Amino acid sequence: xxxxxxxxxELLDGIKARNPRSIARAMSLAxxxxxxxxxxxxxxxxxxxxxxGSAHTIGLTGVPGSGKSTMVQALAKKFRALGRTVGIVAxxxxxxxxxxxxLGDRVxxxxxxxxxxxxxxxxxxxxxLGGLTRGCMETVDILDAAGFDxxxxxxxxxxxxxxxxxxxxxxxxxxxxxxxxxxxQAIKAGVLEIADIHVVSKxxxxxxxxxxxxxxxxLTMGLTGRNRPGQKHSWKPEVIPTSAxxxxxxxxxxxxxxxxxKHLNTSxxxxxxxxxxxxxxxxxxxxxxxxxxxxxxxxxxxxxxxKGVNERTIDPYSAALELMKNS
Amino acid sequence: xxxxxxxxxELLDGIKARNPRSIARAMSLAxxxxxxxxxxxxxxxxxxxxxxGSAHTIGLTGVPGSGKSTMVQALAKKFRALGRTVGIVAxxxxxxxxxxxxLGDRVxxxxxxxxxxxxxxxxxxxxxLGGLTRGCMETVDILDAAGFDxxxxxxxxxxxxxxxxxxxxxxxxxxxxxxxxxxxQAIKAGVLEIADIHVVSKxxxxxxxxxxxxxxxxLTMGLTGRNRPGQKHSWKPEVIPTSAxxxxxxxxxxxxxxxxxKHLNTSxxxxxxxxxxxxxxxxxxxxxxxxxxxxxxxxxxxxxxxKGVNERTIDPYSAALELMKNS
Numbered sequence: 001x002x003x004x005x006x007x008x009x010e011l012l013d014g015i016k017a018r019n020p021r022s023i024a025r026a027m028s029l030a031x032x033x034x035x036x037x038x039x040x041x042x043x044x045x046x047x048x049x050x051x052x053g054s055a056h057t058i059g060l061t062g063v064p065g066s067g068k069s070t071m072v073q074a075l076a077k078k079f080r081a082l083g084r085t086v087g088i089v090a091x092x093x094x095x096x097x098x099x100x101x102x103l104g105d106r107v108x109x110x111x112x113x114x115x116x117x118x119x120x121x122x123x124x125x126x127x128x129l130g131g132l133t134r135g136c137m138e139t140v141d142i143l144d145a146a147g148f149d150x151x152x153x154x155x156x157x158x159x160x161x162x163x164x165x166x167x168x169x170x171x172x173x174x175x176x177x178x179x180x181x182x183x184x185q186a187i188k189a190g191v192l193e194i195a196d197i198h199v200v201s202k203x204x205x206x207x208x209x210x211x212x213x214x215x216x217x218x219l220t221m222g223l224t225g226r227n228r229p230g231q232k233h234s235w236k237p238e239v240i241p242t243s244a245x246x247x248x249x250x251x252x253x254x255x256x257x258x259x260x261x262k263h264l265n266t267s268x269x270x271x272x273x274x275x276x277x278x279x280x281x282x283x284x285x286x287x288x289x290x291x292x293x294x295x296x297x298x299x300x301x302x303x304x305x306x307k308g309v310n311e312r313t314i315d316p317y318s319a320a321l322e323l324m325k326n327s
Numbered sequence: 328x329x330x331x332x333x334x335x336x337e338l339l340d341g342i343k344a345r346n347p348r349s350i351a352r353a354m355s356l357a358x359x360x361x362x363x364x365x366x367x368x369x370x371x372x373x374x375x376x377x378x379x380g381s382a383h384t385i386g387l388t389g390v391p392g393s394g395k396s397t398m399v400q401a402l403a404k405k406f407r408a409l410g411r412t413v414g415i416v417a418x419x420x421x422x423x424x425x426x427x428x429x430l431g432d433r434v435x436x437x438x439x440x441x442x443x444x445x446x447x448x449x450x451x452x453x454x455x456l457g458g459l460t461r462g463c464m465e466t467v468d469i470l471d472a473a474g475f476d477x478x479x480x481x482x483x484x485x486x487x488x489x490x491x492x493x494x495x496x497x498x499x500x501x502x503x504x505x506x507x508x509x510x511x512q513a514i515k516a517g518v519l520e521i522a523d524i525h526v527v528s529k530x531x532x533x534x535x536x537x538x539x540x541x542x543x544x545x546l547t548m549g550l551t552g553r554n555r556p557g558q559k560h561s562w563k564p565e566v567i568p569t570s571a572x573x574x575x576x577x578x579x580x581x582x583x584x585x586x587x588x589k590h591l592n593t594s595x596x597x598x599x600x601x602x603x604x605x606x607x608x609x610x611x612x613x614x615x616x617x618x619x620x621x622x623x624x625x626x627x628x629x630x631x632x633x634k635g636v637n638e639r640t641i642d643p644y645s646a647a648l649e650l651m652k653n654s
Binding site for chain 1: 369372376377380598601604605606608609611612613614615616617618620621632633636637639640642643644645646647648650651
């Protein structure tokens with residue numbers, strides 16, 4: 001009676017019905033399964049993937065201390081007030097030791113958590129080798145397949161995987177805060193170019209106008225945004241000053257996000273964006289498959305390969321090639 | 328006369344002679360070549376890998392604003408004063424647009440750059456999909472094969488790749504600064520556990536004792552360090568207060584690094600550590616190979632696969648599997 005196929009159907013039905021327990025169970029599977037996982041897992045996530053694609057996915061990124069979590073919360077509340085359901089995925093660079101969410105997003109978002117039109121998931125990066133991007137994107141797929149209207153994906157805008165995850169959304173917000181140090185501003189530059197919309201947080205602070213005008217200056221100079229020379233995107237990123245304290249700018253931000261989605265749909269750029277995301281996901285899946293093949297190689301072959309690399313009688317590339325061949 | 332084999336031999340000879348131009352040329356190759364690259368490139372880096380393995384590689388990581396660059400500079404000067412040659416690799420999360428080193432490490436380290444016992448390389452993360460870890464580790468291999476005694480590898484301690492890169496060193500320093508915000512401290516927790524030595528920077532500041540005692544507290548509780556329960560490492564991480572301004576702690580830090588290397592060598596843990604690094608490098612190489620196979624697939628097959636994923640008639644995993652099969 002409870003054969004695997006039935007269980008899968010049950011889980012898929014639960015997700016479709018937006019049952020929080022089903023959603024959470026599928027997410028745990030996405031997060032915990034080894035890279036490419038079993039055939040059953042793969043079929044399950046392939047089905048989830050086919051059912052996804054309707055949500056407005058929004059990536060929020062910014063350096064530590066930029067106020068991303070607060071912005072996610074403010075946006076979620078505003079979307080809820082408009083009657084839209086909201087999924088939230090927060091990537092925590094938390095300890096591989098604790099395995100838990102150190103930033104405590106679930107706690108911070110406490111006043112949203114009683115609302116069944118909101119589903120919040122914090123993901124630990126866990127220090128695992130690879131698999132973060134896949135796990136995160138599958139988590140987003142689950143919320144998408146469950147029919148959430150908007151999915152907010154919060155990542156620290158430092159690190160390749162984290163930036164990739166944000167970039168895999170239909171709209172990308174980069175959050176900047178006034179008064180951060182030089183080092184931090186420099187790092188921010190790494191994510192500025194992926195922004196569809198720039199959000200400046202903490203604009204109740206006096207020094208915020210400086211951050212706003214710096215960003216506007218960079219936009220004028222064409223130094224940021226997907227619309228820079230040589231790119232075919234026609235959307236012009238804007239800078240929106242906000243304050244979670246006073247509520248400034250949040251409504252404008254939601255309007256701008258709606259405009260951006262509309263722009264993607266009417267300009268044909270949605271297809272381009274989705275094509276880029278599709279390519280990235282295939283590449284990430286290929287990486288997963290490669291790791292799986294190495295992991296699945298014969299124990300003796302693996303031991304010999306790792307020993308050879310350790311002793312430098314063989315280089316990592318040749319060893320990897322050998323292990324992938326045999327599996 | 329100038330056939331590829333001769334060129335390779337020349338480049339290898341130049342590296343062995345610690346010729347800066349040869350080193351820089353090899354590094355550009357490591358950074359720019361597509362994932363696994365051509366057969367010639369692979370053979371070159373396989374040879375470099377075989378020649379490497381003698382240097383004391385030291386990973387320095389910490390959140391933005393923790394003072395890592397300053398620490399790298401102070402350490403490099405101290406090592407030079409002891410007559411040791413120093414290679415420095417700094418991973419900049421700089422803009423994929425500028426492609427350059429925004430943090431300006433080369434500029435900051437100006438007073439070291441006239442010294443031919445020092446070689447400094449800033450690497451951009453470039454926003455490329457993958458390849459960062461490989462490129463960085465090959466850059467370290469080049470310095471290692473060139474015979475530098477110590478190689479300092481500076482990464483922002485946020486993001487999976489960045490943490491992996493630091494972890495691939497024989498000794499790992501995690502740099503913490505007093506007075507950083509909550510968000511930042513939380514992120515720091517993600518790298519605390521990989522530390523062999525904790526360095527607190529800016530200890531000329533009054534509030535630094537708080538950071539020092541917090542870290543010592545975490546160590547006492549066994550919450551950080553590779554020596555936590557269930558792990559076989561017997562090294563006990565220590566906390567070293569430092570100040571680049573007063574010079575406090577830098578000598579102690581160098582002594583501690585020497586002790587750590589000695590500990591690795593005498594305890595047999597060097598083998599364990601190197602084995603872990605070997606495994607990681609094989610996995611990263613496998614990922615490169617996978618990306619290369621997808622990229623090398625027939626154009627029509629790729630177009631169809633990406634289109635199918637975009638339209639959700641096929642999932643990313645199945646598409647990747649198909650493309651890897653055909654190439």
